[in-house]
Amino acid sequence: MVSSAVLGFPRIGAFRELKKNTEAYWSGKIDAEQLLKVGKDIREKNWKLQKEAGVDIIPSNDFSFYDQVLDLSILFNVIPDRYTKYELSSLDTFFAMARGLQRKATETTKAVDVPALEMVKWFDANYHYVRPTFSKSTNFKLNGQKPVDEYLEAKALGIETRPVLVGPVSYLYLGKADKDSLDLEPISLLEKLLPLYVDILKKLADAGAKVVQIDEPTLVLDLPENVKAAFQTAYSKLAAAEGLPELILTTYFGDVRPNLDAIKELPVSGFHFDFVRTPEQFDDVVSIIGEKTLSVGIVDGRNIWKNNFAESVDFVKKAIAKVGADKIIVATSSSLLHTPVDLTNEKKLDAEIKNWFSFATQKVDEVVTITKAIAGEDVSAKLEENAAAIKSRKESKITNNPEVRKRTSEAQADESMAKRHSDFPTRLVSQKAKYNLPLFPTTTIGSFPQTKEIRINRNKFSKGEISAEEYEKFINSEMETVVKFQEEIGLDVLVHGEPERNDMVQYFGEKLNGFAFTTNGWVQSYGSRYVRPPIIVGDVDRPAAMTVKESVYAQSLTKKPMKGMLTGPVTILRWSFPRDDVTQKVQSYQLSLALRDEVNDLEKAGITVIQVDEPAIREGLPLRAGSERSDYLQWAAESFRIATSGVEDSTQIHSHFCYSDLDPNHIKALDADVVSIEFSKKDDPNYIQEFSNYPNHIGLGLFDIHSPRIPSKEEFIARIGEILKVYPADKFWVNPDCGLKTRGWEETRASLTNMVDAAKYYRGKY
Numbered sequence: 001m002v003s004s005a006v007l008g009f010p011r012i013g014a015f016r017e018l019k020k021n022t023e024a025y026w027s028g029k030i031d032a033e034q035l036l037k038v039g040k041d042i043r044e045k046n047w048k049l050q051k052e053a054g055v056d057i058i059p060s061n062d063f064s065f066y067d068q069v070l071d072l073s074i075l076f077n078v079i080p081d082r083y084t085k086y087e088l089s090s091l092d093t094f095f096a097m098a099r100g101l102q103r104k105a106t107e108t109t110k111a112v113d114v115p116a117l118e119m120v121k122w123f124d125a126n127y128h129y130v131r132p133t134f135s136k137s138t139n140f141k142l143n144g145q146k147p148v149d150e151y152l153e154a155k156a157l158g159i160e161t162r163p164v165l166v167g168p169v170s171y172l173y174l175g176k177a178d179k180d181s182l183d184l185e186p187i188s189l190l191e192k193l194l195p196l197y198v199d200i201l202k203k204l205a206d207a208g209a210k211v212v213q214i215d216e217p218t219l220v221l222d223l224p225e226n227v228k229a230a231f232q233t234a235y236s237k238l239a240a241a242e243g244l245p246e247l248i249l250t251t252y253f254g255d256v257r258p259n260l261d262a263i264k265e266l267p268v269s270g271f272h273f274d275f276v277r278t279p280e281q282f283d284d285v286v287s288i289i290g291e292k293t294l295s296v297g298i299v300d301g302r303n304i305w306k307n308n309f310a311e312s313v314d315f316v317k318k319a320i321a322k323v324g325a326d327k328i329i330v331a332t333s334s335s336l337l338h339t340p341v342d343l344t345n346e347k348k349l350d351a352e353i354k355n356w357f358s359f360a361t362q363k364v365d366e367v368v369t370i371t372k373a374i375a376g377e378d379v380s381a382k383l384e385e386n387a388a389a390i391k392s393r394k395e396s397k398i399t400n401n402p403e404v405r406k407r408t409s410e411a412q413a414d415e416s417m418a419k420r421h422s423d424f425p426t427r428l429v430s431q432k433a434k435y436n437l438p439l440f441p442t443t444t445i446g447s448f449p450q451t452k453e454i455r456i457n458r459n460k461f462s463k464g465e466i467s468a469e470e471y472e473k474f475i476n477s478e479m480e481t482v483v484k485f486q487e488e489i490g491l492d493v494l495v496h497g498e499p500e501r502n503d504m505v506q507y508f509g510e511k512l513n514g515f516a517f518t519t520n521g522w523v524q525s526y527g528s529r530y531v532r533p534p535i536i537v538g539d540v541d542r543p544a545a546m547t548v549k550e551s552v553y554a555q556s557l558t559k560k561p562m563k564g565m566l567t568g569p570v571t572i573l574r575w576s577f578p579r580d581d582v583t584q585k586v587q588s589y590q591l592s593l594a595l596r597d598e599v600n601d602l603e604k605a606g607i608t609v610i611q612v613d614e615p616a617i618r619e620g621l622p623l624r625a626g627s628e629r630s631d632y633l634q635w636a637a638e639s640f641r642i643a644t645s646g647v648e649d650s651t652q653i654h655s656h657f658c659y660s661d662l663d664p665n666h667i668k669a670l671d672a673d674v675v676s677i678e679f680s681k682k683d684d685p686n687y688i689q690e691f692s693n694y695p696n697h698i699g700l701g702l703f704d705i706h707s708p709r710i711p712s713k714e715e716f717i718a719r720i721g722e723i724l725k726v727y728p729a730d731k732f733w734v735n736p737d738c739g740l741k742t743r744g745w746e747e748t749r750a751s752l753t754n755m756v757d758a759a760k761y762y763r764g765k766y
């Protein structure tokens with residue numbers, strides 16, 4: 001009998017309960033017990049929902065208060081000493097590792113001042129995990145038993161679950177060495193770590209778990225030989241241990257074929273593959289199944305489009321023909337963490353378009369329906385409804401605008417569209433003459449604190465409770481505050497602060513044709529930060545200017561240059577749910593043309609420093625080397641250049657990147673005049689070195705904007721000093737890691753003041 005499985009369900013709650021309560025806990029409004037209860041309620045709801053839908057294999061331990069990888073670091077006691085010395089509760093240690101903690105001493109507690117661990121992209125998703133950080137002094141031992149507790153919690157509700165764990169090879173490989181142990185290669189810790197996996201798996205088995213979903217997503221990466229070999233070591237050891245549950249080795253987000261040798265003989269009871277992303281791997285991966293179970297990832301865990309039942313049923317039947325029905329599991333392609341919770345909560349979507357979508361709750365049903373169809377149950381009504389929705393999308397006017405298609409292919413053919421008039425050295429001369437900036441020019445990345453007041457006003461405006469004039473007046477007054485503040489502390493290139501923007505992608509999506517929006521379609525980006533990605537439903541174009549009014553007003557308030565602020569084509573694409581009926585490349589070119597019109601309009605209106613953010617450019621990089629990756633690099637860079645190359649030499653194009661280890665060569669291809677990159681938590685000296693030859697100007701981010709912690713002036717001076725050892729002073733901009741929207745005013749004011757003072761200190765020295 002074919003069974004159905006879900007690999008993970010969103011843990012944020014249908015109405016962002018987790019965020020609201022986590023933040024309430026951080027600000028002291030609720031206590032730990034109350035927060036733990038919220039987690040428990042969410043888990044219960046999720047399990048029951050899946051149970052009632054008829055899912056056979058329901059996940060547990062897919063819940064986390066921040067990040068599932070950080071959960072494992074806590075479980076295995078991979079906790080750097082700097083977090084343990086304060087004797088915080090385990091929940092607070094967890095949050096301190098996630099987001100840093102700075103707290104004044106009280107009568108009963110010591111002062112705390114510790115930065116967060118590094119946070120990085122989860123493969124090519126817009127999710128971020130907290131990087132396991134290993135040291136020679138890491139004292140591996142089990143710290144609690146979260147996976148067991150949650151398994152038992154479900155069991156107590158009468159629900160049998162399949163616990164999820166990130167596997168040992170991926171856990172190590174996704175980590176890094178701590179500052180004090182830079183020559184430590186995490187994978188070398190495998191022997192030390194494995195006994196803990198044995199322990200926790202044994203505990204799960206003792207609690208009653210028959211099967212565990214063990215995630216090894218690194219199998220879709222290009223792996224070094226020693227990491228490939230680690231799979232054999234790890235899984236033989238686990239197989240040799242007595243009394244462990246069965247393991248389903250789970251991969252997702254890509255192609256496993258290049259690593260097939262590393263896993264084909266593994267003594268596990270089954271494999272899961274992502275056939276949504278890479279259906280082409282079918283024949284090869286099936287060849288290693290033998291007597292094992294094959295979990296067929298067929299319902300997309302990364303996008304919101306309705307599954308095509310007819311195609312999925314055929315696909316699963318193909319698998320059955322190869323391995324037999326009793327070995328087949330019909331599953332989501334990955335965890336559903338990356339999809340919004342429930343489409344039925346969307347009341348404002350156009351009915352036709354809404355009928356093309358499926359969110360996590362609906363995907364659970366899809367898995368069940370496909371399984372039933374295979375089993376021969378009568379689901380004909382559902383199949384027909386599904387076929388009608390697929391047809392409606394294919395034939396809709398929204399998905400095919402001949403004018404946009406024409407402009408896009410013309411632009412692709414015209415090389416001059418993607419090239420500035422002159423090379424960087426020539427542009428630099430005009431820009432120097434025009435702006436006359438000091439050495440170590442200071443700037444910020446765009447947003448300033450999005451205060452409660454801003455959110456309230458935006459809300460009121462969208463509900464029609466205040467008029468457009470009132471809202472504009474409010475936004476203007478916010479810009480006035482931000483500009484005044486920046487002048488006061490002496491920043492050189494100012495920003496308007498982005499008070500009018502709910503989100504750097506949504507804001508643009510709302511002004512472009514071809515997008516749809518949800519009211520509640522949140523997905524977790526990191527910790528308590530969720531995003532509500534727009535959905536690219538059709539061909540994209542720009543009906544009118546999007547940012548000119550605000551930038552022009554902000555410029556009118558100051559003599560200093562005001563930086564226009566746009567989100568780049570690749571980032572808009574990556575942080576939206578893209579179409580799956582048109583290539584990403586075409587979607588990116590459509591966006592780049594819309595942005596080109598905006599850049600040109602800004603320049604015409606006198607805004608001649610323009611930042612086009614591409615923080616997502618790195619995450620879009622195909623996970624493996626090869627032609628897909630080189631194609632991507634080509635079209636991603638070209639899209640950026642199409643957007644930014646319609647301007648004069650003296651117009652200074654900035655760009656910004658964050659959340660990832662960047663390759664300077666990829667950034668070079670954009671030919672921006674100035675780039676700013678996240679940098680404050682990069683301890684690896686090679687990383688600084690790699691950027692020292694970057695030809696254009698660059699701002700290496702000097703403080704972590706994810707943390708409320710305030711670095712002192714001395715800390716900035718020390719950090720800049722470090723960088724200046726390898727980095728040329730005349731190319732060096734001074735800025736934070738990223739925008740400040742998630743910060744409060746108090747820490748923003750203090751941090752930026754210290755940062756500017758440090759820049760002034762170095763101006764005095766050079």
Ligand code: GLN
Nearest residue numbers: 445446447613615739740
């Ligand atoms: N300009 C944006 C901001 O400051 C950039 C955000 C980002 O890179 N994530 O908010």
Ligand code: ZN
Nearest residue numbers: 615658738739
């Ligand atoms: Zn950023």
